[in-house]
Amino acid sequence: MSLIRLVYFSENCLGVGGRHAKIADLQAVAVARNKEVNVTGALVYDDLWFLQALEGEPAAVQATFARIETDRRHRNARIVSKAKVQSHLFPNWSMGFATRTARNEKY
Numbered sequence: 001m002s003l004i005r006l007v008y009f010s011e012n013c014l015g016v017g018g019r020h021a022k023i024a025d026l027q028a029v030a031v032a033r034n035k036e037v038n039v040t041g042a043l044v045y046d047d048l049w050f051l052q053a054l055e056g057e058p059a060a061v062q063a064t065f066a067r068i069e070t071d072r073r074h075r076n077a078r079i080v081s082k083a084k085v086q087s088h089l090f091p092n093w094s095m096g097f098a099t100r101t102a103r104n105e106k107y
Contacts (some may be wrong), residue, residue, distance in 0.1 A: 005055040005089070006065055006082045010048055010074040026073065027095060034094040039064050039067035050074050055088050 014022050023045070034040065039056040052068075056062050069077050092094055 002053060002058060003085050003088065003101065004058045004061050004082060005053060005081045005085045006061050007051070007053045008065070008077050009049055009051045009069075009080060010077040012045060012048055014072050023071065023099075030095040032094075034064065037064065039094075040088050040090040040097065042090050042093060043099045046099060047096065051080075055085065055090065060088065065105050 030043075032036075036055065037060040039054055039060050041052060041054040043050060043052040045051070054064055055065075065079075
């Protein structure tokens, strides 16, 4: 099986009001869709940016990224890297999420 990993960043357009509910909705939809096509990865975000890694079969990752590019919750998606890989970094995460908080801000 051929695998690729695509990493991109984009500007967060969620705004502050109701952001946690919007992220929860994004996560629920992303996990379900990614499981269907065997895409794994992780999304890191703060008030300004999203950074996401997607990995899986090339066609599935490309289709997932194409859908993400049209999502109005962010803008100006820029691919940082796209490469063939031997294995998943996130084999058990249909979509892992992490954010900057007061607790981890100092790191």
